[in-house]
Amino acid sequence: MNTKNLIFQWVKREMVFKRPSGTSRGVLNTKPSYFIKIFEEGNPSVFGLGECSLIKGLSIDPFDKMEVVLNQFKTNFSENHNKINTDFNAFPSIQFGIEMALLDLKSGGTRTIFPNNFSKVKNSIDINGLVWMGDFEFMNQQIQEKLETGFKCIKLKIGAIDFDAELKLIAKIRKEYAANEVVIRVDANGAFAPDKALEKLKRLSEYDLHSIEQPIRQKQWEDMAELCAKTPLPIALDEELIGYHNRDERKEMLDQIKPQYIILKPSLVGGFKSSEEWIALAEEREIGFWITSALEANIGLNAIAQWTFKLVEENEKRKMYQGLGTGKLFNNNIESPLEIVNGQLQYLAEQSWNLNELRFE
Numbered sequence: 001m002n003t004k005n006l007i008f009q010w011v012k013r014e015m016v017f018k019r020p021s022g023t024s025r026g027v028l029n030t031k032p033s034y035f036i037k038i039f040e041e042g043n044p045s046v047f048g049l050g051e052c053s054l055i056k057g058l059s060i061d062p063f064d065k066m067e068v069v070l071n072q073f074k075t076n077f078s079e080n081h082n083k084i085n086t087d088f089n090a091f092p093s094i095q096f097g098i099e100m101a102l103l104d105l106k107s108g109g110t111r112t113i114f115p116n117n118f119s120k121v122k123n124s125i126d127i128n129g130l131v132w133m134g135d136f137e138f139m140n141q142q143i144q145e146k147l148e149t150g151f152k153c154i155k156l157k158i159g160a161i162d163f164d165a166e167l168k169l170i171a172k173i174r175k176e177y178a179a180n181e182v183v184i185r186v187d188a189n190g191a192f193a194p195d196k197a198l199e200k201l202k203r204l205s206e207y208d209l210h211s212i213e214q215p216i217r218q219k220q221w222e223d224m225a226e227l228c229a230k231t232p233l234p235i236a237l238d239e240e241l242i243g244y245h246n247r248d249e250r251k252e253m254l255d256q257i258k259p260q261y262i263i264l265k266p267s268l269v270g271g272f273k274s275s276e277e278w279i280a281l282a283e284e285r286e287i288g289f290w291i292t293s294a295l296e297a298n299i300g301l302n303a304i305a306q307w308t309f310k311l312v313e314e315n316e317k318r319k320m321y322q323g324l325g326t327g328k329l330f331n332n333n334i335e336s337p338l339e340i341v342n343g344q345l346q347y348l349a350e351q352s353w354n355l356n357e358l359r360f361e
């Protein structure tokens with residue numbers, strides 16, 4: 001790949017959920033993704049694709065400035081693309097989308113960004129089945145669907161409905177399946193009040209849960225540190241990682257809070273390189289991690305899945321259930337070789353990509 005004369009294009013696509021998806025921050029019906037295309041001038045048939053995925057209330061990217069910034073970057077892109085890491089801290093999704101597209105172009109524009117056994121020989125990635133918030137019956141229906149289709153790890157979004165009802169749902173799973181049969185994770189998305197959180201963690205811990213994500217809102221370091229020190233249930237930081245671009249800030253946060261796990265969403269923390277810095281800092285401190293998609297369409301999900309498989313290939317100790325089960329959420333997703341089979345994400349190489357609906361200008 002040349003470093004000059006690169007052409008940059010983008011298109012916005014509003015991703016439509018098959019059914020409303022509830023979190024403690026509200027219900028999602030749609031979400032935007034910006035798709036990026038990069039190719040060498042004179043050779044448009046070989047191109048790299050990237051995705052900038054945004055989640056309202058979670059992404060720090062200013063939604064109203066995305067298109068202005070993408071258009072600015074489009075101008076003289078061939079001269080500026082090496083400045084991504086310093087220019088786009090306020091736009092981590094754009095930083096990630098460009099990084100993804102350049103890696104794809106470097107690999108020949110084949111959507112095989114990290115050539116490894118995930119995309120080559122149908123190896124699979126164990127993933128958790130995501131259960132969105134709703135009333136008791138709706139959440140119970142989702143749980144049963146996940147279990148019946150072979151998931152061995154269930155992740156429940158909690159914190160928006162009655163806590164006792166949520167405990168009842170968890171108890172129902174645990175009554176039927178032991179901890180060595182079905183792993184249960186919960187994600188509070190910061191819904192618990194700091195002064196109530198420890199008691200809730202104690203009640204949750206009675207059900208042999210794997211972990212809880214972000215029990216209280218981010219940027220409450222002292223409260224979170226106290227929780228992590230006293231918790232009977234491993235705590236994973238998620239939203240807490242967003243917005244820290246400086247290595248020293250990241251070290252300070254991990255050293256003060258001392259979580260049991262961190263969760264990495266490349267779209268929210270600035271891409272693969274940025275995520276790998278978080279991983280290095282975590283592993284130095286014997287903090288575990290796993291990877292989660294940020295509601296990307298299949299372009300972004302494919303890149304994250306290949307990267308995740310590479311991480312595990314490099315170190316088997318990193319193997320655990322990943323949060324990469326979002327490919328079937330949308331009515332208008334990009335057709336791809338990604339499939340979920342028996343609770344595992346697979347890349348079926350005999351299936352092809354259908355990019356016809358992405359109309360770049």
